[in-house]
Amino acid sequence: MDNSLSALTTLARNWWAFILRGVIAIGFGLIAWFWPNLALSTLIWLFAFFAFFTGILAILAAVRAISQRERWLGLAAEGVIGIGAGIIAVVWPDLTAKTFLYILAAWAIVTGLLSISSAVRLRREIAGEWALGLSGVA
Secondary structure: OOHHHHHHHHHHHOHHHHHHHHHHHHHHHHHHHHOHHHHHHHHHHHHHHHHHHHHHHHHHHHHHHHHOOOOOHHHHHHHHHHHHHHHHHHHOHHHHHHHHHHHHHHHHHHHHHHHHHHHHHHOOOOOOHHHHHHHHHO
8 A cells, every 4th residue: 555545545534533523613713703812822831731730741751850860951851941930931921922923823833734734735646635735814
């Protein structure tokens, strides 16, 4: 089986993932549209909690690595950066919101370009490739 047929089989087998992604995206979009302050505030607090909590876990892993005479500096740095990012998100939510905006914009541009690229590459393999390409523009 060649690679393109294998990729199509994988896509066909996981069709439900596209539906789930679409439903989640629509749900998030509706929440952000109708309650933008709530959505942004929730996103900032979730990020702050995640960064702070994973930072603590990385510090704990670094301490364990030190006791076992393993490499620990990378884990410690990750922990300090995570804890710092969590604190910054809480102390300066406006800065965090602006940063999220730039990350979201970069993500949208990259995933849009990748969707268009996929449609161009798959145009001979699938029907309705225009819909995939259009999803990259949207």
